Amino acid sequence: MVNMTDHTHMELELEAILHASNDNIIVTDGNGIVLRAIKNSHEFYGEFSEKMIGQSVYELEKKHIFSPSVTIKVLEQKKEVQLMQKTAAGKIIMVKGIPVFDSENNIVRVISLSHDLTEIQKLKEDYEKLQSKVAHYESEIEKLKEQETAFDLLTTNSSKMRKARETMRRVAKSEAAVLLFGESGVGKTIFARAIHQESDRRKGAFIEMNCGAIPVSLAESEMFGYEPGAFTGASQKGKKGLIESADGGTLFLDEIGELSLELQVKLLKLLQEKEITKIGAVESKKVDFRLIAATNQDLKKMVEEGTFREDLFYRLHVVPVEIPPLRERKEDFPMLLDIFLSQFNRKYNKNMRLHPDSISKCLSYKWPGNVRELENLIERLVILSDQTVIPPSLFSFESEQERTEENWSSLHLFQQEGKTLKEAINEIEKQWLLQAEKEGRSTYEMAKMLGISQPTVVRRLKQLQNDSK
Known part of the structure; x- marks a missing residue:
């Protein structure tokens, strides 16, 4: 039998546990009458605990002290219930209602435990607003992109x-x-x-x-x-x-x-x-x-x-x-050099620069491979150069005179061998392909070296193989 002293101690212990808990706790009887409430109830519910004790949860719900009432749901469903509540203090809380049954399976107590989610809800709302703004900005950017052709x-x-x-x-x-x-x-x-x-x-x-x-x-x-x-x-x-x-x-x-x-x-x-x-x-x-x-x-x-x-x-x-062709649009050289240099600096994680004299070197060359040849050259220089400033000496193009003399020398040699112009061209193309095949690891690298497309390299190699059979 529990005496009055033990009962008082239990009351004190229960009160201590109630107010020491990080949760907001309300205890009602089996009829929904509030028996206990945490002391800072006013902060959560906009109603002091002294006023809440003795009131019915049905009346408190009507007053919008909390809505909906988890205790009512527990009494109706006779099981544990969890839901979100709005309170008169403007809080949004997550609350769990736990039924306590007697030996005859009647609910004699309902304990509700709640956590303040107001800050989390505010963060969620702020996030949704931010997402809305981002979507708006993305829409504006898309409109600007559409205007830019x-x-x-x-x-x-x-x-x-x-x-x-x-x-x-x-x-x-x-x-x-x-x-x-x-x-x-x-x-x-x-x-x-x-x-x-x-x-x-x-x-x-x-x-x-x-x-x-x-x-x-x-x-x-x-x-x-x-x-x-x-x-x-x-x-x-x-x-x-x-x-x-x-x-x-x-x-x-x-x-x-x-x-x-x-x-x-x-x-x-x-x-x-x-x-x-x-x-x-x-x-x-x-x-x-x-x-x-x-x-x-x-x-x-x-x-x-x-x-x-x-x-x-x-x-x-x-x-x-x-x-x-590129030789007829020399005004574009500074811009193209800058574009390709930036592109390959990013690709190879480098910070290379071109010597000012590089542009004059480019202007003196005929660029038979056009923009593709220029792009391949800049990539090669970025890869191979071990200096921060790429010297103009690496732009090693043959002069027109050197190229002409070499072509005439080759022409006389082919004439001595009794070859026609078409046969001479085929022979030169064959030598270029074979050399590119030695130096390139793939047909894509060969294409870059020769300044032609990769499919053309594949086709020319197949022709070469067929001719040699």
Whole structure:
């Protein structure tokens, strides 16, 4: 039997535990009448504990001292309940209600334990506001990006290049075919992508095909695709061609002068009817794409020689754009040198600078590989130079006189061997390829050394292998 002294001690212990706890504790009886409350209840609930004791949780909920009441939920559900409460003091608290049962499974007490989450909730609201601001700023940035066109990023100081860029900017929004003329390495692919990005088809695919890199025997299947089992070695699943992949977007045919006459006929029909028929298929399929073509060859001359169809030429020649070679846009050298130097300093984690005399060295060179050759040179200098300032001596270009004398010497040698000009060119190309193959670890490195595209390197090597059989 518990005597009065023991009961008083238990009361004192309970009060001490109640007020020492980090939790806000309220105890009610089985009818929801508050028996005990933490002393700083006013801070949590906006009501002093003395006033809360003896009141019903039902009345306290109506007064919005706390809402909703976890004690009411426990009495209704006869189990432990956890929920978020708002209080008259403006607090947001996480509260857990715990039922205490007697021997007959009746609730005789409900103990609620709560934690103040007001600061956390405020942080959450501040975070959501910050996220809203970030989303707004991102939206504004996107609008500014939309105003800045892809052509604005292709900066130039050259009047010739500005004229070409302006022509491409005007034609970008149309559906007209564009034919880009220019030497190897002037950036025809970059401009083709810019036209696509500025067109109404920018959300569609940009499909690029190098007509000179795909063997003639495979070109048709690559372009038009094929049905399952259409020919020996064909995939049983069939294959979608590059043209079909460009449906809704842009098809870019690079080195179009390398396309065989047979495929030129098929391409012409495609442009007229906008339908493709896969190899092995019976029915044709409609396709909708915008065509951009590029070449470093004289297509008019090829038409005269019978190696390029005249009707296809005029189909492609709707908007011809000539991209000037680097030697004709020398105003761009300072800008290009700065762009490439910054690019490769970042890539190789260096801080190289060019000697002021480097620009004059560049201006005296003819740059047969154009922008690609300049880019490859700067990358090579950043990699190999062990000085902070790259000396102009590393820009070791042959003078025109030295190159001419060497060419004449080679010409006399080939004449003595009874070789024609074509045979001499093939021999020189062979030597260059073999040397690049020795020094380069991959066809991509070979392409950089030779100032040509990687697919062209692959094609030339295959030809070389076939010739040696």
